[in-house]
Amino acid sequence: MSPPLSPAALPTPENLALTELFVPAAALFVVLAIMLFYRAVAGPTTQDRLLAVNVLGTNTVVILALLSVGLDEPWFLDVALVYALLNFLMAIAISKFTVERGGVL
């Protein structure tokens, strides 16, 4: 990138390649998440759909973490943390709701 190439700046292309590795990986994770939509839509039982949405949420957390490095936006990691918490809460709450409907939930 910088025209005066000093010996101290030699690892910079390596670092660039390192961060450029993450956006294609995030794209592949997006493809896998789109594949998971089939089970979320066509799952025979409620638990199938819930499981597919849970795996999809984990995929989303990983995609957010990869994009935070690939696009150099550190606040994506906060979003990923909140999303992981909400994903776990959603799985527990809906699996409780399907067993005893009309209780707390």
Add this chain to the structure above:
Amino acid sequence: MIDQLQFWAVFLCLAFGLFFTFVSTVGVLRLPDVYSRAHTASQTDTLGAGLSLAAVALALGWESTTIYTVLLLFFVFLTNPTAAHAIARSAAESGITPLTAEDELESETVDDGASAPGDTAVNAGEEGGDHA
């Protein structure tokens, strides 16, 4: 040297994370039962997500955001199998019977009967003998 090592560690973690997430996706799409799907969702997906988050943490290096990533990694490692267990347990309590080897054998014989009509006659004869 260290940069090369970091690059290849990140590359390997990302590649294995992608591979295990692909295995988990294929398992969730192709396996025949809620329980087997919960199995692959709890194990393979946790490993894939953990390896990918480890790649992120290795790429960030010694920064304050690495703490977030390691925290996220431990949280995913704790909660993902727990959520899959809760889902499988709710499936068990709402009356979904797991697919066993006997069901597998029954469906195989039914498939054979659908494909070959001679086989159904043999099966019917066996059942008739059983009843008599």
